[in-house]
Amino acid sequence: MATGLTRDGREWIPMFLETIDPKACIGCGRCYKVCGRGVLTPLEIEFDDDEDDEDIICTVMSVCDAGACIGCQSCEKVCTKNAHAYVAA
Numbered sequence: 001m002a003t004g005l006t007r008d009g010r011e012w013i014p015m016f017l018e019t020i021d022p023k024a025c026i027g028c029g030r031c032y033k034v035c036g037r038g039v040l041t042p043l044e045i046e047f048d049d050d051e052d053d054e055d056i057i058c059t060v061m062s063v064c065d066a067g068a069c070i071g072c073q074s075c076e077k078v079c080t081k082n083a084h085a086y087v088a089a
């Protein structure tokens with residue numbers, strides 16, 4: 001498990017972004033804007049609409065480069081829908 005130290009020497013365990021739940025994500029882009037590492041990208045997906053025969057196309061966020069995540073969890077802090085899932089490395 002990766003550990004780090006805060007500025008004053010306390011131990012910190014980074015949690016790395018693993019996935020984003022497309023059903024919870026509303027596509028607001030807050031996490032995309034706050035991440036300076038290029039971990040996220042907008043993705044258009046189709047949802048089956050039970051009320052009629054047409055599918056609904058929605059834009060949600062997706063993990064495009066999980067390896068670039070530094071474990072700061074800034075994306076989680078701005079997400080109002082708790083759509084992010086993390087893993088300790």
